[in-house]
Amino acid sequence: MPELPEVETIRRQLKEHVIGLEVTSIEFPDRGSKVLKGAIEDLIGMKFFSTRRFGKLLVVDLQKNEKKLSLCIHLKMTGRLTLVDSQEEIPSHTHVILVLHNRKKLVFSDMRQFGFVHVISTSEVSQIPFINTLGKEPLKDFTFSDFEKICRHSKRPIKNLLLDQRKIAGIGNIYACECLWIAKIDPRKESSSIDQVKLHELFQAIEAVLQEGIARGGASDNTYRNLLGGKGKYQNFFKVYARASKPCLRCKTNILRIALAGRGTFFCPDCQK
DNA sequence: AGTATCCTGGAA
DNA sequence: TTCCAGGATACT
Numbered sequence: 213m214p215e216l217p218e219v220e221t222i223r224r225q226l227k228e229h230v231i232g233l234e235v236t237s238i239e240f241p242d243r244g245s246k247v248l249k250g251a252i253e254d255l256i257g258m259k260f261f262s263t264r265r266f267g268k269l270l271v272v273d274l275q276k277n278e279k280k281l282s283l284c285i286h287l288k289m290t291g292r293l294t295l296v297d298s299q300e301e302i303p304s305h306t307h308v309i310l311v312l313h314n315r316k317k318l319v320f321s322d323m324r325q326f327g328f329v330h331v332i333s334t335s336e337v338s339q340i341p342f343i344n345t346l347g348k349e350p351l352k353d354f355t356f357s358d359f360e361k362i363c364r365h366s367k368r369p370i371k372n373l374l375l376d377q378r379k380i381a382g383i384g385n386i387y388a389c390e391c392l393w394i395a396k397i398d399p400r401k402e403s404s405s406i407d408q409v410k411l412h413e414l415f416q417a418i419e420a421v422l423q424e425g426i427a428r429g430g431a432s433d434n435t436y437r438n439l440l441g442g443k444g445k446y447q448n449f450f451k452v453y454a455r456a457s458k459p460c461l462r463c464k465t466n467i468l469r470i471a472l473a474g475r476g477t478f479f480c481p482d483c484q485k
Numbered sequence: 486a487g488t489a490t491c492c493t494g495g496a497a
Numbered sequence: 498t499t500c501c502a503g504g505a506t507a508c509t
Contacts, residue, residue, distance in 0.1 A: 213502080213503060213504075214504090215504090268504075268505095286504080286505085287504090288503085288504050288505075289502070289503055289504065290502090324502095326503085326504065326505085327504090342505085375503095375504090377504085377505075384503075384504070385502095385503060385504085433502095434502070435502090473503095474503075475502095475503060475504095476501085476502075476503080
């Protein structure tokens with residue numbers, strides 16, 4: 213599902229394909245859709261100006277003279293942002309369509325309606341609670357000492373900690389499973405009990421896994437598609453996620469699937485300690 | 486700190 | 498027909 217690498221992929225595509233374009237009209241195929249908030253129609257006549265990402269939240273800023281508004285978009289599980297040609301078919305479960313000056317359409321669709329598209333004034337973006345409570349960006353200002361501090365204070369299972377957006381921003385279920393496998397750590401292991409060496413391996417694995425995810429355009433194990441409707445490729449390189457009952461790629465022991473933090477959790481019971 | 490909740494389609 | 502997918506939040 214869309215985690216940091218998938219959202220970052222879309223952000224980069226927006227930057228390449230949408231920045232500088234003007235919104236000429238807006239359509240609401242699902243009027244009254246609960247995923248929309250704020251005066252989206254106020255975006256008409258404004259131009260895409262910049263793109264930002266906060267964890268898994270995408271922020272697209274638009275401008276016209278002194279007026280500055282921002283689209284805050286969260287894809288959650290099945291949300292999609294798609295840029296389609298004027299004649300192309302609109303995806304199913306579409307909630308809003310921004311028609312652009314070049315006649316292309318920027319479409320937000322979401323089958324399960326967990327995601328959202330909110331319009332707020334750009335000056336308010338830094339104040340929205342979700343951004344305020346986010347932890348460090350793992351690919352930006354994240355140091356080993358930050359990570360150590362987070363883990364040393366917690367008795368929770370390490371996987372739960374990795375998924376906690378208030379501690380580290382952007383890691384979801386897939387990448388949490390993957391980096392724990394790489395660092396050979398049992399996802400159930402109490403965070404504060406992991407020794408320094410292993411913790412450092414995990415710290416490096418987080419960066420490596422997220423970078424590789426971005427490099428491969430994200431993971432389309434299930435429903436994820438990028439801005440142009442294409443699939444990511446990272447699912448072809450999963451080490452452990454979705455490999456229940458298959459042999460561990462390191463030691464051949466069968467991969468286990470358990471529930472942790474209410475999520476499917478995949479790990480090798482033999483080499484992840 | 487752990488769990489129910491939102492929601493729908495696809496798989497078992 | 499039931500189960501499962503899981504991001505974030507509101508509960509308990």
